[in-house]
Amino acid sequence: MWAYIVRRVVATIPVMAIVALFVFSLLYLAPGDPAAVIAGDQATPEDVERIRASLGLDRPFLVRFGEWAFRIVQGDLGVSIFTNLPVVTMIKQRVEPTLSLMVVTLCLALSIAIPMGVIAAWKQGTTIDRIVMGVAVLGFSVPVFVVGYLLAYTFALELDWLPVQGYTPLSEGIPYWLENLILPAVALGGVYIALIARITRASMLEVLSQDYVRTARAKGAGQTSILFVHALKNAAVPIVTVVGIGFAGLIGGAVVTESVFAIPGLGRLTVDAILRRDYPVIQGVVLLFSFVYVIVNLAIDILYTVFDPRIRY
Amino acid sequence: MNRRDVLALGAASAFSAPALAQNAAARTLRFVPQANLANFDPIWGTQYVVRNASVNVWDTLYGVDSDLMPQRQMAEGEEVSSDGLTWTFKLRSGLKFHDNEPVLAKDCVQSLKRWMARDTMGLMIRDLLVDISAVDDRTFKIVLRSPYPKMLYALGKNNSPMAFIMPERIARTDPFQQISEYIGSGPFRFVRNEWVPGAKAVFQKFDGYVPRDEPANWLAGGKRVLIDRLEWTVMPDPATAAAALQSGEVDWWENPLSDLIPVLRRNRNIRTDIADPLGNIGTMRLNHLHPPFNDVRARRALLMAMSQEDYMRAVVGSDDNLWKALPGFFTPGTSLYTEEGGEVLKGPRDLEGAKRLLREAGYTNQPVVVLAAQDQPITKAFGDVTADLLKRLGMNVDFVATDWGTVGQRRAVKAPPAQGGWNIFFSWHAGADCTNPAAYQAIRATGDGAWFGWPNIPEAEAKVAEWYAAPNLDAEKAAIRGLNRASLEHVTYAPTGFFLGYTAWRSNISGIVKAPVPFAWGVSKS
Numbered sequence: 112m113w114a115y116i117v118r119r120v121v122a123t124i125p126v127m128a129i130v131a132l133f134v135f136s137l138l139y140l141a142p143g144d145p146a147a148v149i150a151g152d153q154a155t156p157e158d159v160e161r162i163r164a165s166l167g168l169d170r171p172f173l174v175r176f177g178e179w180a181f182r183i184v185q186g187d188l189g190v191s192i193f194t195n196l197p198v199v200t201m202i203k204q205r206v207e208p209t210l211s212l213m214v215v216t217l218c219l220a221l222s223i224a225i226p227m228g229v230i231a232a233w234k235q236g237t238t239i240d241r242i243v244m245g246v247a248v249l250g251f252s253v254p255v256f257v258v259g260y261l262l263a264y265t266f267a268l269e270l271d272w273l274p275v276q277g278y279t280p281l282s283e284g285i286p287y288w289l290e291n292l293i294l295p296a297v298a299l300g301g302v303y304i305a306l307i308a309r310i311t312r313a314s315m316l317e318v319l320s321q322d323y324v325r326t327a328r329a330k331g332a333g334q335t336s337i338l339f340v341h342a343l344k345n346a347a348v349p350i351v352t353v354v355g356i357g358f359a360g361l362i363g364g365a366v367v368t369e370s371v372f373a374i375p376g377l378g379r380l381t382v383d384a385i386l387r388r389d390y391p392v393i394q395g396v397v398l399l400f401s402f403v404y405v406i407v408n409l410a411i412d413i414l415y416t417v418f419d420p421r422i423r424y
Numbered sequence: 425m426n427r428r429d430v431l432a433l434g435a436a437s438a439f440s441a442p443a444l445a446q447n448a449a450a451r452t453l454r455f456v457p458q459a460n461l462a463n464f465d466p467i468w469g470t471q472y473v474v475r476n477a478s479v480n481v482w483d484t485l486y487g488v489d490s491d492l493m494p495q496r497q498m499a500e501g502e503e504v505s506s507d508g509l510t511w512t513f514k515l516r517s518g519l520k521f522h523d524n525e526p527v528l529a530k531d532c533v534q535s536l537k538r539w540m541a542r543d544t545m546g547l548m549i550r551d552l553l554v555d556i557s558a559v560d561d562r563t564f565k566i567v568l569r570s571p572y573p574k575m576l577y578a579l580g581k582n583n584s585p586m587a588f589i590m591p592e593r594i595a596r597t598d599p600f601q602q603i604s605e606y607i608g609s610g611p612f613r614f615v616r617n618e619w620v621p622g623a624k625a626v627f628q629k630f631d632g633y634v635p636r637d638e639p640a641n642w643l644a645g646g647k648r649v650l651i652d653r654l655e656w657t658v659m660p661d662p663a664t665a666a667a668a669l670q671s672g673e674v675d676w677w678e679n680p681l682s683d684l685i686p687v688l689r690r691n692r693n694i695r696t697d698i699a700d701p702l703g704n705i706g707t708m709r710l711n712h713l714h715p716p717f718n719d720v721r722a723r724r725a726l727l728m729a730m731s732q733e734d735y736m737r738a739v740v741g742s743d744d745n746l747w748k749a750l751p752g753f754f755t756p757g758t759s760l761y762t763e764e765g766g767e768v769l770k771g772p773r774d775l776e777g778a779k780r781l782l783r784e785a786g787y788t789n790q791p792v793v794v795l796a797a798q799d800q801p802i803t804k805a806f807g808d809v810t811a812d813l814l815k816r817l818g819m820n821v822d823f824v825a826t827d828w829g830t831v832g833q834r835r836a837v838k839a840p841p842a843q844g845g846w847n848i849f850f851s852w853h854a855g856a857d858c859t860n861p862a863a864y865q866a867i868r869a870t871g872d873g874a875w876f877g878w879p880n881i882p883e884a885e886a887k888v889a890e891w892y893a894a895p896n897l898d899a900e901k902a903a904i905r906g907l908n909r910a911s912l913e914h915v916t917y918a919p920t921g922f923f924l925g926y927t928a929w930r931s932n933i934s935g936i937v938k939a940p941v942p943f944a945w946g947v948s949k950s
Contacts, residue, residue, distance in 0.1 A: 147832030149463070151470040151584070155865065155875065156836050158542070165600040193462040193469075194621040195602040204620050263667055275667040276659065373659045373668070375623030382660075383460060383622045386799060388829045 115424035116413065123405045130401040131183060131394070135176050138390050144168075145192050145388040166192055179394070188398070189391035191384075198395035201380060208278040209365055209376035211288065215296040216361060217354075220303040225350070227304070228311020229338050232319060243308060250305030255364050259298040259371035266294060276373035291374070299368040303357050310353045314346035321345075347418040355411035362400055451652035453933070453949055455942070456665045456677040460658045461625045464614065465603045467542050467585045472854065475584040476678075476941050479643065480627045480654065481522075482588035482608035485513060485532065486580025487643025490939070492758065492859055494580035495644035497636065498527065498589060498609070500562075508571030509554075515562040520632040521591055522613045529558035534595035536566075536579075539587045541599040545578035545862050546587070548892075574862060574892065582643055582856055582940055583863030611635070611647045611945050612654060625656040627944070640946045642939050650935065650948035669694060669928060675949060676929040678942050681801075682740045688928050698745075699927035700940045702755050702855030706735055706802070706920030707866060708810060709877045711847050714840050716792065719785040723915035727768045729778035729817055730810075735920035738805035750922040752908045753867055755855035760901055765909030769919070778817055791820045793841040795849040797828040806850040806920055835876045849876070855922070856940035860900070861888045861907065869916050877917060884910040 146163035147154070163169050182189055188198035231243035267275040273294055279287040318324065319342055327341045366378035377396055384392035415422045459473040466478035487497040496502075498519055503512045519527035533556050540546035540553075555567040566575070579587045590608060597603045606614040612627035619625050635646035657674060659665040666684045668674045670691050679699060680688060688694045708726070716722040736747035748756060751766025792814055796807025804825070811823045822841075824834075831849055839845040857863045868888065871880030887907035894900040929936055935947040 142833060143827070143829035144833030144836075145829070147836065148829055149469055154470060155873070157873075159832075159836055161600045165598070191621075195463065195465075195604055196621065201621065205623075260663060263664070267671055268667055271671065275671050275673055276664050277657070277668075277673065370660050371664060373623075373657065373661065373664050375620050379660065380622055383462070386827060386829060387462060389462075 112413075112416070112424060116409070119409050119412070123402065123409075126405055127398060127402060131180065131398060132176075134394050134397045135179065136172075138388075138393060139172050139175075141388075143388040145390065148387045149193065179391075183398075188395035191392050192389050193387055193392075198391050201392060202377065202395060202399060205375060205377045205380045207280060208374050209369070209378060211278075211281065211292055212295055212299065212365055212368065212374060212376060213361060215289070215292045216300045216303065219296050220300040220307055221354070223300075224304040224307035225311050225343070227308040228350075229315055229343060231308065231312040232315035233334075233338055235316060240312075244312070247305040247308045250301040250308075253301065255298055255301065255367045256371050258301050259295070259368060262294045262298055263372070278374045278376070291372075295368045295372040295374060298371070299361065299364045302364065303361060306353055306357050306360075307350060311346065311350050314349045315342055318342045318346040344418055348415055351411055351414050351418065355408050358407045359404060362404070450949055452655055453651045453653070453676065453944060453947060454655045454657060454674040455944070456659050456668070456674050457656050457942075458679045460622050460660075461619075461656060462621050463602060464606055464619075464625075465597075466588050467538055467599050468602045470542070470584040472584060475582075475586060477625060477627075477656070478586070478588060478608075479610065479941055480612040480944055481606060481610045481614045482590060483519075483610045484580060484587055484589065484643065485515075486576050486587075487645075488577070488580050488582055489641040489644040492856075494576040495638075495641070497580065497644060498532075502576070504575075508573070509568050511566045511568075511575055512559070513564055513566075516634075516636075517562070518634045519609055520634075521609045522607045522630055522632070523591070524632060525591065526561075527589065527609050528561045528592075529564035531592045531595065532589050533558050533564050534592040535589045536587060538590075538595045538597070538599045539585060543578075543585050543587070544865065545574065545581070546585075548572065549575070549578060573895070577862065580643065581863060583854075609633070611649045623658050625658075627654040627656075629653065635945075640937075640943070642937070642941075642943070647943075647945040649945050651944070654944050669930065672930060675933050676927070676936065676942070676947075678927055679925050680928045682743055682746055682926065685743070685926050685928070693931050694928055695931055695933075696926050696928045697936075698938055699925050699942070700855065701757065701924075701938050702859070702940050703922055703924040704852045704855055705750060705753070705755065705858050705922055706739070706806060707851045707853060708806060708918040708920050709835075709849050709851060709866070709875075710915065710917060711841070711845065711877050712879045713838060714845060714847065715790065716782065716785055716787040717847060720914055721781045721785040722787060723918070724768065725778040725781035725785070725817070726813075726918050727912070727915060728774045728781065730769075730813055730918060730920070731773050732769065732919070732921035734809050734813075735806055736923055738809050739802050740923050746925070747921055747923040750919050751912075753858065753864075753911055753916070753919055754860075754904060754908065755858045756922055758855075758859045759897065760860055760904040762901070762905045762908045764905040765912040768912060775816060782817060782819070787819070789818075789820045791822040791841065792847045793822045793824060793845070795824050795826065795831045795834055795846050797831040797850075798825050799827045802852055803828075803831075803850040809920075810848060810850070838878070850920075852923075854940055860904070861891055866917055867907065867911060869911070869914070879914070879916045881910060881914045881916060884914065884916060 146159050150159045150162050190197055191201055227243050231240045234240050263275050266273045273290055277291055279291050281288045324342055327337050366382055369376045369378040381396045457473055461473055461477050463469045466474055483498050485499040486494040489495050498515055500514045500516045521527060540550040549572055552568040552570055552572055554569055558564045594603050594605050606616055611630055611633045613630045615626040615628050629649045629652050635648050638645040640646055662681045665677050669677050685696055688696055710717040710723055712718055732749045740746035751763045751769040754761050794807060794811055797803045811821050814821045834846055835849045837845045841847050853866055861867055865875040868874050869879040869881035869884040871878055884907055887903050887910055890903035891900055894903055932950045937943060
């Protein structure tokens with residue numbers, strides 16, 4: 112197992128290198144000019160040209176890529192063209208809100224979706240099943256920003272239970288931290304809940320028809336024990352897979368959610384950087400997201416062995 | 425049970441850190457700016473949002489008042505020699521930077537040198553410059569080759585880049601490189617360690633600031649700070665900003681969308697008013713280098729056919745208080761405003777006449793490349809209206825709907841439209857920049873050196889020179905009348921109208937003034 116983990120971690124290096132080359136090339140080819148954005152609307156063409164030269168954007172592709180790659184290898188993601196701050200500093204400023212949003216969303220999604228899916232499978236064909244699946248379809252269909260606005264209007268403006276926007280660091284207390292995250296997490300978690308609930312239901316239906324479940328029932332095991340101990344563990348592999356795949360969607364959804372709820376996270380940093388063509392920041396954030404995604408998938412692979420001991424690497 | 429009750433329960437738990445004291449919150453003004461403060465060098469980055477943040481931190485020698493007249497600010501006085509060639513400035517006593525170092529003449533000299541490299545008026549001064557040097561700690565002089573009557577206006581104008589004074593060591597930074605220290609002598613200190621670009625910027629009252637005795641009047645007079653802390657919270661989504669203002673999470677929103685104003689007005693705790701009486705002038709910029717708009721008849725055809733009302737309603741909706749037709753190029757309500765030569769933009773629109781002119785100009789259905797930045801609602805609206813107008817004129821429209829970063833790059837391309845160039849793009853100019861030609865890049869018509877579109881109209885440039893040399897207001901007005909006429913005859917660009925915007929704040933905030941800049945001094949919170 113440890114050899115496998117080491118192999119997988121080492122394998123991330125070429126993956127990251129390819130991502131780095133891809134991102135750098137894409138940004139080089141994409142239209143847009145940070146110098147024009149920096150100079151402002153009223154700038155003269157000469158001003159724009161001077162700024163472009165001062166940023167080194169007029170140098171050949173290979174020279175720029177070589178310098179950037181050399182710095183990356185040393186752990187230096189460079190300096191933002193716009194803010195003059197190190198990209199690492201900007202990412203550090205934004206990691207906590209995004210991580211908090213992800214964690215709360217994940218906890219919320221798992222704690223709602225898995226019981227939903229289990230119950231739907233247990234009550235297959237009944238009204239409960241239809242309601243659960245109807246909710247899942249709704250979760251898939253309604254865009255994150257629509258859910259966000261509706262939640263903010265209802266729970267922040269009308270009822271005044273929760274704040275409309277912003278983020279409070281965890282260091283200021285869990286209640287303050289959590290109150291800013293509940294609405295965004297619900298908004299972001301909708302699709303995720305739907306996805307996990309549906310796959311849980313499908314997986315559970317397959318498992319519940321297996322002989323060992325019938326045996327457990329014949330031995331007098333209780334319904335809760337059958338569902339959550341015997342069946343769920345054996346249905347877990349596809350669920351865990353979907354959780355991993357859905358993580359990418361969560362990153363994408365965070366971009367919208369952070370904008371709607373004005374959370375100063377990595378999603379907003381990415382959008383701002385793209386609109387301004389802040390190349391070092393875009394490259395840094397995309398590399399980070401790629402790395403996280405690779406690691407999450409590694410964790411999922413390892414979890415398979417926990418839920419299904421027959422799986423060996 | 426509401427949020428405060430829920431929080432009170434939570435706050436009582438062992439996990440909670442102490443909340444902010446109530447009076448501290450009352451001394452913090454929470455402000456939603458028009459855009460993200462992505463950089464903070466007012467000379468390097470000339471965006472309005474940078475200028476608006478910078479007036480808190482850096483001070484100027486002079487500052488314009490609401491009549492756009494320069495008044496002394498850091499300067500105690502000035503002397504100009506009888507031949508108009510030597511200006512001697514003396515600083516007020518007691519001026520301090522935020523690092524508690526005194527403001528000295530050498531700081532002013534170096535700051536002005538950096539500013540001169542980037543500003544239109546500064547460049548003119550630099551071209552005339554013989555010497556700029558410190559005489560003593562509080563006195564410096566500027567020696568010119570020929571008189572420059574607009575000196576005080578240049579030093580006190582509110583157009584970006586403003587002539588901000590920085591410590592000498594910071595002002596030594598190349599004007600095309602960003603500064604890395606944000607130390608000024610203005611009424612607020614910039615709290616750098618709380619700056620999260622794209623999300624938050626914090627300004628703390630500077631206790632060492634000594635305001636002038638006169639009442640505050642825009643950039644002139646005493647900048648008395650009545651709050652302890654100014655927090656800028658960037659909100660990319662207007663609906664979120666509206667909700668935050670309604671719920672009292674923020675105190676002041678600089679530029680609410682006009683569509684959201686009715687919603688805000690229904691809340692009895694919110695006040696709204698016109699933000700900047702000088703408003704904005706919409707711009708349809710035409711490329712003078714390539715067909716069809718290298719022919720003045722094609723440019724005139726657009727003026728004959730375009731309806732400014734269509735453009736303005738696309739931007740401000742049905743609120744008639746927010747726009748007016750603009751048969752000219754200068755800001756309505758200011759001393760040099762004129763409609764001289766503006767008949768072409770008045771009265772019923774003449775589509776048939778415009779089509780005839782286009783034919784005479786030799787237009788033969790070649791694609792007209794229209795660039796529209798979709799991430800800017802104003803330019804997106806201008807683009808949609810124009811695409812429709814061109815189609816009605818029988819033109820072949822290649823509508824390139826993209827983002828501002830791409831438009832910013834492509835508009836600088838002088839190649840023909842088919843080779844990556846363009847025919848039309850859109851912008852808008854703050855009315856404060858369009859009161860005279862000094863900061864009005866778009867009105868200049870110097871050919872290759874002009875703003876994008878590169879109009880070359882010697883007749884207009886002659887009038888600009890007349891304005892610079894004008895000895896009095898009457899002479900200035902005469903020059904501007906001539907400039908307006910020449911610019912319309914040759915269609916330097918097509919003005920799409922004059923429009924205003926609202927600002928909105930909570931009713932417990934007082935002291936907000938109508939101005940091109942959201943001044944935080946004089947604003948209090950109860």
